[in-house]
Amino acid sequence: MNAEIVAVGSELLTPQRLDTNSLYLTDQLNSLGVELVMKMVVGDDRRRLAEAVRAALSRSEIVIITGGLGPTEDDVTRDAVAQAIGRSQSFHQDICDWIEARFKRMNRVMVENNRRQAFVIDGAEILENDRGTAPGQWINEHGRIIMLLPGPPNELKAMFSAQCMPKLERLLPPQVIRTRFYRVAGMPESDLDQLIAPVYTKYENPATTILAAPSDIQFHLRARCADEASALAVLAEVGGEIEQLLGDRIYSTDGRPLEAAVGAMLARKNATLAVAESCTGGMLAERITSVAGSSNYFLGGFLTYTNRMKIEILGIDPAELEQHTAVSEFTAEAMARGAKERTGASYALSVTGVAGPDGGTEESPVGTVWIGLANATESQARRYRFLGDRERIRGLATQTALDLLRRKLGTAGS
C-alpha cells in the first residue's frame, strides 16, 4: 500500500518553517510496511487543497492531511476535503459540548469560532483529541483511507498512535516488524559507522537506520518477518554483533534519552543527585527533571550564574575563585563539592564554561566548558571544548555531563 501526506498551512510555505510531522508519520507508516510516495505542502487555500487531495487520492490508497483543523477562517481542511470527495458536513453538538467543557476546565469561555471545530464530514469517524480542541477525522472513501489530523505535533502523535495505527493494522496484511533502538553517547557518527558498517551491511534484514544529533546517535535495527519469533531472532543475531563492538558506549537499548538512562541507574542504586550550573543555566537540571519520577533521585541544585552566587551560595573561596577564574578546574570541582555538601546528595554534577557568543578569553575561548563530578569520597573535573553556537554548546555540555555521571555509575563500587 502507498501513502501520501498533505501538510496544510501557509506558515509551512515561509522560509521559517518546515513540516516535521511527516517524519513521524513516515516512520509509523513504514513500520506497517506502507511506503510513502509523495509529500505535499499546501497553504491555507481551499481550492488548492481540494485539488491536492483529489490528486493524492487518484494515486495512493492512504492520504493523510495534517493541520488546518483550527477554529479560524484560515483553517480550511474540513471544507477542502469535503469538497474534494463531494460530501457534506454536519454540526455535532456532542463535540461542541466536549470543546466547551475543555475550555471550562481551563476556566475559560469557548468563543463562537470554536463551533467550527464541531463540524464533521458525513460518514467520517471522529478521532478524539485529548490534547487540543480539534478532533481528527477518519474517512473511508471507496476503500481509500483519508485521515484529517491536527497540526500540533503532540496532538497529532497522540491521536495517530492511539487511534489511527490500530485501525491501519486491521486493514493491512499481517506482517511483523520488530525494532531495536540503540542510543550512543560521546562518539562522532563517522566513527560509529566505520565501526559497525561491516556488520550491518552484511544483512538486508534487519534494515539499519542511523540518526545523528550532536553527541547523541540513535540507530535502529528493523526486522520485517512473517512472524515474531523470526523477527526477534534476526534482531538478536545482528544486535548481538553490534553490542559486542560498541560495549558501554551504548547507553540505552529502549529509545530512552540519556537523562532517563542515568535516572534509572541512580534509582537502582538508591542514589541521589544534585547539580550546580553556571553556563548551562538550568538546562542540565531541566533535562534531568524532564523524566517523570525524577523526584525519586533528584534533590535540586544551584544556578550560580555570577561569581558572587558561586561564593555566597556554594561557599567557594573568593580569592581562589579570582585566581583560577570561574571557568577552571578549581571552580568546577568546588561547585560540585559545594552542591554535594549543601544537599547531602550522593552525587553532584557541575558545569561552568563560556557558552558565547561573548565572554571568550585567550585561555578559555567560547566553547570551553569544565564539568565537575563529586561523590562521597572524591571529586574531579574535566575540560572540554565544544564547537557551535550558544544553544549547541550548552546542549553538548549537558550531554557530556550526563554521560560522565553514567560512566561513573557504571563503574563497579562507585
Next chain:
Amino acid sequence: MNAEIVAVGSELLTPQRLDTNSLYLTDQLNSLGVELVMKMVVGDDRRRLAEAVRAALSRSEIVIITGGLGPTEDDVTRDAVAQAIGRSQSFHQDICDWIEARFKRMNRVMVENNRRQAFVIDGAEILENDRGTAPGQWINEHGRIIMLLPGPPNELKAMFSAQCMPKLERLLPPQVIRTRFYRVAGMPESDLDQLIAPVYTKYENPATTILAAPSDIQFHLRARCADEASALAVLAEVGGEIEQLLGDRIYSTDGRPLEAAVGAMLARKNATLAVAESCTGGMLAERITSVAGSSNYFLGGFLTYTNRMKIEILGIDPAELEQHTAVSEFTAEAMARGAKERTGASYALSVTGVAGPDGGTEESPVGTVWIGLANATESQARRYRFLGDRERIRGLATQTALDLLRRKLGTAGS
C-alpha cells in the same frame, strides 16, 4: 507571480530526511515578491515526477525542481522534465569535457555514468555548476519558467544566487515586501483571532499569518507594494489598528521570544532577577539564560525539588510548609521571597506545581501550578491549571511566569 518547488529524491521520503533547500529558495523568491504556493517531494520515479511537474506548470508561473541530476540510474529529473514538456534531450560534448576536466583536477577518472550529466533538454539554457558535476538547466516553456537545480545545498545556493536570481529579476516587475512580526502571550489563538480578524480581514495587503504554540502566538503582517514607503505605510496602518486592540498583550514586535523581551526590560531598568524552581526543575532559568548577554541581569537561582531543599536552602518554615503543602500560595510566595533575599536580586520568580504524570491530589490535580513573584516591597502568588503532558505543563508554567514578570516590569514604578 507564483512559484512551486518540487524536491526529488527517495531519501526525502524517509523518516530521517527533510528537504531544507526549499527554505532558502522560498526566502529568495519572497525577496523578489514571488509567492510560494506549493511544495512537493517526489521519489526517484520518472512517471510520478513528470506528473508532478505537469501539475505544477498548470498552476504556477515558476517551477523549481531540485535534485535528481546526478549520474546514476536513480537520477530521473532530466528525463522526467523532458517528458513532462514533450521535448528531447541532446548530448553536449562541451559539458562532458568540462566534467572530465573537473575529475582530472581531483586526480580521478570520470566514469561512463557521468556522461548522463551532459544531456540537456532542447532549448534549455545551461546553468554552470562550479561546485559539483551536475549542471543546472533553465527552461522557458511558453512564458513559464522551469529550473532544474542540483540537490546538494551548497551547489544549489551558489547556482541559484549567482545565475537564477539575476534572470528572475529581469523578468519580474519591481516590488518591495516588508514584514512586521508580533508575538503575544497569555491568550489562546481563538481569542486572539476573534479580536483581530475584524481588522486583518478588511485588507488583502498586508497578508496576515498566525502561528500558534501553547501560550505563545506569533503573527506576521506582510505588505507587498511597488515601493518601500507604500509598504511601510500599509504596515503602519494595519499594525497600528491591531496594536490598539491587543495593547500590552503584545510582548515583542521584532520576533524575539518572551525570555529575550523580559531580559531587555530588566536590562533597561538595571534590574536583576533570580528564580526558585520546583516542578519546572530549571526550565525557567534555562530559557532566561538561553539569551546571549543574560548574565547582565540574571543572577542565578535555586532548584528546590524536595521539601528539604525548600526548607534548608530557601529557609521556608517546615511547619508552615507541611501545613500548606509544597504546591500552595504560601510556598510559592515563600520561595520567591527566599530567592530574592538570598541573592539580592530586584525580582525573583518561583514555580511550584504538579507536572505529572503522577503526584496529583484532589486539591492539586496534575497541572496545578503556583507562580510567585517578589520584588523589593512585596510578594504575590497566583494559581494556574494547565492541561497537557509533563512537557507541556512545564512549558506553559515557564511562559506564564515570564509573562507575569513582564507585566510587572511594564507597570509604572514597579
